[in-house]
Amino acid sequence: MIEKIKVLHIVEALGGGVYTYIKDLSIFFGKYNMIFDTTIAYSSKRPEVSNLDLKKELSNGVTLIESDMNKEISLKDFKSIYELTKLCKSLQPQIIHLHSSKAGILGKIVSLFYNKAIVFYTPHGYSFLRKDISFIKKQFYYYIEKFTTKFLGGITIACGDSEFEYGKKMGKALLVRNGINIEYILNKFKPSKVYNQCITIGIVGRISYIKNPWLFNKIALNNPNLNFIWIGDGELRKTISAPNITITGWLNREEIFTYLNQLDIYIQTSLWEGLPIAPLEAMTFQKPILATNIEGNKDIVLHGKTGFLFTNENDIQEYIEILKDTSTRDQMGKAGLKRCMEHFDLNKNFTILKNIYLDCLNKDIQID
Structure with missing residues (x-):
């Protein structure tokens, strides 16, 4: 019997395109639940999430866990880091995949206290590209991205070519484009x-x-x-x-x-x-x-x-x-x-992601 690969996805901004991505990801990897034990930890504080029946929308082949995360940087983040660290030590994932800038920061800090997993990070649009914040805040977000990647590690999996170019400037980066069915x-x-x-x-x-x-x-x-x-x-x-x-x-x-x-x-x-x-x-x-x-x-x-x-x-x-x-x-x-x-074929692109997961653990597993 093959030992399942435990993958934990941490998502703060579960709305809009990120929600569609996570939904499609859950359906794709839910089909491979004999190989992957997939858990999605998400924040329910976004207004977009409150009207969603996530258990109905997402695949029943994955596990959903609500996590206390906030959009903006605050002292509450210490609680989030504690809760996520506790979750990681309980689940013992071999792979942690972080989605969105805030989850990326929190997850990389968590990796200091739980260092048994390979960490991937998909920004889904870097926060320093936002046009609704000041120049100073953009610079702040940029250097947070740069230094957390440099000192805390993690491999960026960019969802698009432009994001890939930024990711390469931060550190090690791979390209797996967003896709649709x-x-x-x-x-x-x-x-x-x-x-x-x-x-x-x-x-x-x-x-x-x-x-x-x-x-x-x-x-x-x-x-x-x-x-x-x-x-x-x-x-x-x-x-x-x-x-x-x-x-x-x-x-x-x-x-x-x-x-x-x-x-x-x-x-x-x-x-x-x-x-x-x-x-x-x-x-x-x-x-x-x-x-x-x-x-x-x-x-x-x-x-x-x-x-x-x-x-x-x-x-x-x-x-x-x-x-x-x-x-x-x-x-x-x-x-x-x-x-x-x-x-932008979802099945082709998620197959690339699946193979990245397998390769990083040196798992020679044949799955169609």
Whole structure:
């Protein structure tokens, strides 16, 4: 009988794209529970988590444990470090995989008190890239990342090419791109035989600072003859004032796919990202992408081939005009699907992660 490999995932920011990633990871590794004993320790303090039935959403092939972690750095972190250390000594994992910047800091400190595991760390968007904090705070976060990696160790597993470049500057880094279940999503794709009378442009996600709803609103105001849809809801809903924008409110996955099918163009107005999932799903639905030219987005979009990268509400106008042509949209949409299949296939990319886990423990185990 093969002794199971114990893997502990520690997640503080269980929301948005990180939640989708962890959900998909749980399903993938849940299928290999004869090899991996997977535990996910997560913070339930994020508002995004409170409305989720995690035991129903995540695979029953993994174990879920609530952990007391906070988003911001505070004295409460000492309690978190104590609780996580206690958890590690109880579970005795051989691999610890940290997700998000805060979990990365806490987990690396925990490794001082529990040194029996190989530590991996995926930032899912470095905190020093945030645009909602001061320059001083960005520098503070940058040096925390740099020094915790230098002195506490750990191997960065970047979720995108831009994150990989930053990771290599910090220390040892590997690249395992975010991915999506292409086969599953393609089954939800319903190509329309009748084109919209009016071009429809949409985004999926929480109406929050990171998604820059102000820019989305400006673009809509500059294009009053086009339809815009925000698929989601959020605390900054009131920033949306353009009369040609529809806000759907919170939807389940099936409803989101229904709206994605209706779009002519997908837009990503984010201020910063790790490697966003929603544009990948839109590309699988063969939608051309308009995205801000930032880390994460530029790892996905090939400018002029699968869509366009823009910097503000003015330079996007040229690209909107180009994409009014149906054949151009179709051509870019097909190129986007091809790119997804080549680089962002969830099963291929999680297989790479699985092999990293096995290789780091020198386990020669054959699993399909």
